[in-house]
Amino acid sequence: MKLLTLNFLTCAIKTCKTSPSSFPLHPRDAELEILETDINLPFLKNILPRLMWDELRTITSELGLPELPPAAPTREDLVEPGAQAAEGEEVEEQPSQTAKDLHRVLLETTVKEGKLACGNCGHEYKVMEGVPNFLLPGHLV
Amino acid sequence: MLPTPSTSHVCFDRVYEPAEDSFLLLDTLSSSSEVAFLQERFSKAQSTPPLILEVGVGSGVVLAFAAVNGNRIFGRQDVLTIGTDINSFACKAAAQTIRTAIVEHGHGASISLDVINGDLASCLRPHSVDVFIFNPPYVPAELPDFARHESYNSLPEGQKKTTFEQDSYLLELSYAGGEDGMVVTDRMLEQIPEILSDDRGVAYVLLCAQNKPEQVKERIRQWYPGWMAEAVGSSGKQAGWEKLQIIRIWKEQA
Numbered sequence: 001m002k003l004l005t006l007n008f009l010t011c012a013i014k015t016c017k018t019s020p021s022s023f024p025l026h027p028r029d030a031e032l033e034i035l036e037t038d039i040n041l042p043f044l045k046n047i048l049p050r051l052m053w054d055e056l057r058t059i060t061s062e063l064g065l066p067e068l069p070p071a072a073p074t075r076e077d078l079v080e081p082g083a084q085a086a087e088g089e090e091v092e093e094q095p096s097q098t099a100k101d102l103h104r105v106l107l108e109t110t111v112k113e114g115k116l117a118c119g120n121c122g123h124e125y126k127v128m129e130g131v132p133n134f135l136l137p138g139h140l141v
Numbered sequence: 142m143l144p145t146p147s148t149s150h151v152c153f154d155r156v157y158e159p160a161e162d163s164f165l166l167l168d169t170l171s172s173s174s175e176v177a178f179l180q181e182r183f184s185k186a187q188s189t190p191p192l193i194l195e196v197g198v199g200s201g202v203v204l205a206f207a208a209v210n211g212n213r214i215f216g217r218q219d220v221l222t223i224g225t226d227i228n229s230f231a232c233k234a235a236a237q238t239i240r241t242a243i244v245e246h247g248h249g250a251s252i253s254l255d256v257i258n259g260d261l262a263s264c265l266r267p268h269s270v271d272v273f274i275f276n277p278p279y280v281p282a283e284l285p286d287f288a289r290h291e292s293y294n295s296l297p298e299g300q301k302k303t304t305f306e307q308d309s310y311l312l313e314l315s316y317a318g319g320e321d322g323m324v325v326t327d328r329m330l331e332q333i334p335e336i337l338s339d340d341r342g343v344a345y346v347l348l349c350a351q352n353k354p355e356q357v358k359e360r361i362r363q364w365y366p367g368w369m370a371e372a373v374g375s376s377g378k379q380a381g382w383e384k385l386q387i388i389r390i391w392k393e394q395a
Contacts, residue, residue: 005254008192008223012263023266038249043190043219050189107252125264131232134225134259135290 001132004106006059007052011118012125012134021119024055027063028124030114039103041095045075047106060105068105073098143171143213146205146242151234155308157199157315161376162276162347162385166203169345169374169387170274176214178389182341183271184216190252191220191271191341196261196329198224199315201235203274204256205242211251215272218249224256225264228311229294230303232256258294261329262336270336273344275329278315281322281351285313322352330357333390334364344390345373354386367393 006024016022053072060068078099095103115124116132126133145167148159169175183191195204204224211220222239226232236256243253257264262273293307303311318325326346333344348354354372361370370390377384 001255001257004221004252005223005257008254008266008269009257009264010266012259014263017267040219040249040252043252046187046190046219047221129233130255131229131236132255132257132259132264133229134257134264135227135294136260136263137291138288 001111001127001130002107003056003059003109003111004047005132006116007050007056009116009132009134011120011123012136013118013121013123016118016120019120022121023119024052024059025116025125026119027059027111028115028117030063030127031112032063033110033112033130034104034108035110036108037103039095039100041078041093041099044078044095044099044102044106048072048075051106056105063109065105065109066101073102078102143167143206143210144246146202146209146238147245148200148202148234148238150237150241151200152230153200155303155311156228156231156234157312159200159202162279163199163202165374165376165385165387166274166276166345166347167206170203170207170214171210172374175373175389179214179272179343180216182343183220190217191215192269192338193220193222193272193274194262194265194270194336195222195224195274196226197276197278197315198226198235198256199228199231199276201231201238201256203276204235205239207272207274208239208251208253209242209246218251220251221254222251223254223265225259225262226256227258227260227290227294227314229258230311231315232258261325262332265336267335268338268342271338271341271343273333273337273342273346275326275344276347277326277329278318279322279326279347279349279352280316280318281320282313282317284317284319284324285310318352322349323357326352326357330361334368337392339392340394342391345387346390347385347387349385354388358388361388361390369393
């Protein structure tokens, strides 16, 4: 499970949804795996407004990953400066180190095994072979 | 015609095999009228990537199709896809279908998140979904007994194979819809206003004739002012009856 997925998930228990502490879910006992994928710079630039940055920082710090900067990067921060186009020539934008780091965190860092805990009710969802299981036992539905 | 993603690795003894309904979804999403509608909504430069959620992905053929055709359908190279299924075997099969499709046809055209084992869209953050796709269990047939779900949702302890009863149960989940074939669909429809993004959310839901689609659409239009529901694709026309139809559900933009 990619860390970006956690940007869109919350506790499956209905009564938790209105509580701010049900997001983000907190990874516990996580075994991480890096799965490399191609970087998509337009995606990284466009996703920025959708990232819940403070919550992402919480997750990465709980996972013991390198600390993210306090503020989210800007679109410009993600482009490597300096590539000047000669006249009549188009130069494709290159990702900066900031973009590469963000790509690594959001899309290449995955939880292979572990649990995701709700900060409101404490329920823990298992992640097995990279697949999170949000099915609830009968009495919690 | 856009290519259909390969599902040759999927074991159809316990995961729903792509059929007429799945193909109707592919055809509808890539029809010129829906492409025009979706591009108008989603292809604005520098707008955020739309999140596409499919509930009940099964083999993953529909979500993989949306993922690799992001450019043709949505007019952009950065759509995000996420799926759920109640059947853990389907989750793994669908993840594989999407990975393969992206390698074969994707050209870096989309970002695929994960396929989550869950009940409908219960684990999604409210108002985070821009495009919702659902091919429900729509057959009027008794719902399977969910008490067995936990034990049937993984391989039997110490075994490498599922049992026949287990496979039958898992397939029933993919088609049996209870009374009028609407028990699961009604539960999902209720969640739609809550999961769709306020400004640009749109849902595609498949119905069959026994689901009484005219009544379903009328009910949706009465949710709140502004909600719309129209048939945008159909198949199996017999004497004026459409056997299957896809309805689009959306809110008129103010």
